Amino acid sequence: MAKILLVEDLANPRKALTILMKKHGLEADEAENGQAAIELLNKQEYDLIVTDLKMQPIDGMQLLQVARQQPNPPEVIILTAFASIENSVDAMRLGAFDYLSKPFKVDVLLNSIKNALAKKAQNLDLQNTNESFKEIIGNSEGINQVLWMTSQIANTNCTVLITGESGTGKELIARAIHEHSGRRNQPLVTVNCVTLAETLLESELFGHVRGSFTGAVRDRKGLFQEADSGSIFLDEIGDITPQTQKKLLRVLQEGEIRRIGDNQPIRVDVRIIVATNRDLEAEVAKGNFRQDLYYRLNVIPIHLPPLRERQDDIPLLAHHFIKKYAQEIGKEPPSLTPEALECLVAYPWPGNIRELENIIERALALSNKKILDPDDLMFRIRKIGESRSQPDGSTLAEMEKSVILKTLQSCAGNHKLAAENLGISMTTLWRKLKTYDHVPSE
Numbered sequence: 001m002a003k004i005l006l007v008e009d010l011a012n013p014r015k016a017l018t019i020l021m022k023k024h025g026l027e028a029d030e031a032e033n034g035q036a037a038i039e040l041l042n043k044q045e046y047d048l049i050v051t052d053l054k055m056q057p058i059d060g061m062q063l064l065q066v067a068r069q070q071p072n073p074p075e076v077i078i079l080t081a082f083a084s085i086e087n088s089v090d091a092m093r094l095g096a097f098d099y100l101s102k103p104f105k106v107d108v109l110l111n112s113i114k115n116a117l118a119k120k121a122q123n124l125d126l127q128n129t130n131e132s133f134k135e136i137i138g139n140s141e142g143i144n145q146v147l148w149m150t151s152q153i154a155n156t157n158c159t160v161l162i163t164g165e166s167g168t169g170k171e172l173i174a175r176a177i178h179e180h181s182g183r184r185n186q187p188l189v190t191v192n193c194v195t196l197a198e199t200l201l202e203s204e205l206f207g208h209v210r211g212s213f214t215g216a217v218r219d220r221k222g223l224f225q226e227a228d229s230g231s232i233f234l235d236e237i238g239d240i241t242p243q244t245q246k247k248l249l250r251v252l253q254e255g256e257i258r259r260i261g262d263n264q265p266i267r268v269d270v271r272i273i274v275a276t277n278r279d280l281e282a283e284v285a286k287g288n289f290r291q292d293l294y295y296r297l298n299v300i301p302i303h304l305p306p307l308r309e310r311q312d313d314i315p316l317l318a319h320h321f322i323k324k325y326a327q328e329i330g331k332e333p334p335s336l337t338p339e340a341l342e343c344l345v346a347y348p349w350p351g352n353i354r355e356l357e358n359i360i361e362r363a364l365a366l367s368n369k370k371i372l373d374p375d376d377l378m379f380r381i382r383k384i385g386e387s388r389s390q391p392d393g394s395t396l397a398e399m400e401k402s403v404i405l406k407t408l409q410s411c412a413g414n415h416k417l418a419a420e421n422l423g424i425s426m427t428t429l430w431r432k433l434k435t436y437d438h439v440p441s442e
């Protein structure tokens with residue numbers, strides 16, 4: 001059960017809120033001001049604080065500051081009758097999850113509570129996952145799900161089938177699985193199944209004895225043996241012949257291999273990770289891929305969504321690659337104009353992350369500008385982006401939006417800088433931008 005702390009100096013509204021929450025299955029402790037709340041915070045952890053703003057002796061903003069400095073900080077929702085843009089921006093800067101002006105609609109508050117609790121629960125999980133996959137960039141729901149799954153299954157011996165379009169990061173995930181498993185100090189052997197002809201692939205994988213075929217001039221150990229006690233990554237598994245499929249099935253069923261020209265089985269202890277950009281299920285239906293092998297491989301399926309389905313990751317990846325390639329050629333990493341960033345986000349990326357990486361590498365090689373605009377991107381990407389107009393409004397939410405977008409603009413689209421300038425976390429900035437549709441999320 002989520003632990004909620006409700007802070008409000010007026011007894012009646014406080015009681016009313018407690019009753020409201022109870023009606024919706026939420027239980028809250030009560031405190032009558034910031035000071036009482038801090039005393040409770042020192043005694044126990046809360047997942048969420050819902051607090052009034054104006055209180056004596058310690059107000060909601062000060063409480064927010066104290067709460068967010070806790071080791072496992074609760075989310076904070078601020079309720080106030082004195083809504084102003086300054087306070088709202090301040091509250092966000094200090095890490096508030098939401099800022100609601102009174103009177104508010106009951107479902108607005110309940111919705112905000114629900115989202116805050118979901119974020120808190122997700123943070124606990126992701127804190128650990130994303131930390132340990134530092135080399136894998138992204139914070140979209142799609143990649144987070146992949147990373148969470150990866151962290152759950154890495155340290156098992158289960159066979160993993162990684163699917164996804166070309167350039168989505170399948171090999172990166174395969175390596176991450178090995179590196180987060182108990183086998184990390186043992187070899188990870190990678191085999192690309194398309195590049196080798198059938199007999200060559202078989203002898204590569206399983207080895208052969210001298211004289212077993214023309215050209216087999218001496219005994220040869222196969223890659224499965226090389227990978228013994230480690231992992232083997234079979235890339236493009238959808239492309240292996242029926243003959244090799246059969247042999248692979250035996251490895252999976254019996255844990256042993258047979259070298260070509262040798263009937264003596266050899267036991268191997270190998271964790272098998274495979275990847276393909278084909279639809280294996282369709283290949284099974286067409287009779288190109290053995291169903292029994294498919295089931296054996298598809299124990300843990302991990303699907304990498306195409307980049308166009310995780311647009312949230314595009315700015316993060318772009319900045320990551322800008323930094324990487326700027327460092328490689330020894331110059332200061334340039335920033336991107338909002339228009340350039342929009343082009344990148346709007347482009348459908350058929351080549352996925354590999355294509356994005358190439359585009360950035362090329363842009364950095366060809367331009368010496370401190371700020372890259374759409375002209376520095378390749379024509380196919382440039383022509384996609386049209387700047388979207390942002391209507392200025394007068395509601396609190398719209399003012400906040402305008403502040404954020406203007407800051408972003410003045411930072412030339414550099415989100416890290418904008419977040420720093422606004423004094424909010426990147427995550428908060430992203431959450432905000434997403435709600436503005438500034439970065440389309442679908």
Ligand SMILES: Nc1ncnc2c1ncn2[C@@H]1O[C@H](COP(=O)(O)OP(=O)(O)OP(=O)(O)O)[C@@H](O)[C@H]1O
Pocket residue numbers: 135136137138143164165166167168169170171172173277317353354357
């Ligand atoms: N989330 C990510 N963060 C950082 N770099 C990434 C990410 N995903 C992919 N990359 C990089 O993009 C490139 C392509 O990734 P990878 O080779 O793993 O893709 P793939 O799915 O195996 O592609 P293919 O099907 O063409 O073999 C690599 O340079 C990889 O390091």
Ligand SMILES: [Mg+2]
Pocket residue numbers: 170171235
């Ligand atoms: Mg690959």
